[in-house]
Amino acid sequence: MADNTTIKDAVKARYQAVAQAQGASCCGSECCIPDASVTDISTGYSARELSQIPQEANLGLGCGNPTVLADLRAGEIVVDLGSGAGVDCFLAAQRVGERGRVIGIDMTDAMLERARENAHRGGFTNVEFRQGEIEDIPVDAGTADMVISNCVINLAPDKAQVFREIHRILKPGGRFCISDVVSKGTIPVAEREDMEKWAGCIAGSLPKEEYLDIVRRAGFVEIDVRSEVEYDYRKTDQYSLASVTVTARKSKGLA
Numbered sequence: 001m002a003d004n005t006t007i008k009d010a011v012k013a014r015y016q017a018v019a020q021a022q023g024a025s026c027c028g029s030e031c032c033i034p035d036a037s038v039t040d041i042s043t044g045y046s047a048r049e050l051s052q053i054p055q056e057a058n059l060g061l062g063c064g065n066p067t068v069l070a071d072l073r074a075g076e077i078v079v080d081l082g083s084g085a086g087v088d089c090f091l092a093a094q095r096v097g098e099r100g101r102v103i104g105i106d107m108t109d110a111m112l113e114r115a116r117e118n119a120h121r122g123g124f125t126n127v128e129f130r131q132g133e134i135e136d137i138p139v140d141a142g143t144a145d146m147v148i149s150n151c152v153i154n155l156a157p158d159k160a161q162v163f164r165e166i167h168r169i170l171k172p173g174g175r176f177c178i179s180d181v182v183s184k185g186t187i188p189v190a191e192r193e194d195m196e197k198w199a200g201c202i203a204g205s206l207p208k209e210e211y212l213d214i215v216r217r218a219g220f221v222e223i224d225v226r227s228e229v230e231y232d233y234r235k236t237d238q239y240s241l242a243s244v245t246v247t248a249r250k251s252k253g254l255a
């Protein structure tokens, strides 16, 4: 398999280009959802949600709607992994209110720039964006009440490290709500090696059971697949892809 640096560079280049595109929107035939206007909670946002945040924050790159299932409470601290132009950060910010705080993490400079512009545009004072990788999250241990992420962890070559990091930054009893892409069947080796397909949320996807096993081994409890929708449009004879939204908790007794 391609080494981690090659994969990361390909992913970064893709999302740098998406963020820099004039009137950036869905990155073409291989972005994470086929139609950013859909309103099903497994694949998109309601018109009402979208009317409450800067229009430019939704680039149509997600595969779910984690804040709907996250059960966020006023005053909570939320970390969004792979925050893109900020769509889920702004939705979370409204739920946690002025006493709460949202921290978006992204490794791609142009995405961070867009997200910060959007925060300014929307007057969001309880949201900040930090440059960093989700394998080494720039957030102190035991800080977050909730971690969210939307169509990002499939892009990471070392998913076990990502979930260990999520576990580290959560408070005891803290939760995560993550939408991501998983695969069914076998993705051929040639496609797994194709960097366009990594960056397009295909080649890095794992079978659901393998994904959940990584979550379990990172120490999480109460793991629940809250939504699962198989995509028709990327089905081949060998494999298909599905969007899942998974919730879990860090044990209360763990520091």
Ligand SMILES: C[S@@+](CC[C@H](N)C(=O)[O-])C[C@H]1O[C@@H](n2cnc3c(N)ncnc32)[C@H](O)[C@@H]1O
Residues within 6 Å of the ligand: 011, 012, 015, 016, 032, 058, 059, 060, 061, 062, 063, 081, 082, 083, 084, 085, 086, 087, 088, 105, 106, 107, 108, 111, 132, 133, 134, 135, 149, 150, 151, 152, 155, 156
């Ligand atoms: C498919 S987009 C999703 C963006 C956002 N969550 C949304 O739903 O619009 C993936 C985002 O994750 C970021 N990303 C991918 N891999 C990352 C990593 N290892 N560390 C930090 N950010 C990453 C990319 O820069 C990009 O902004």
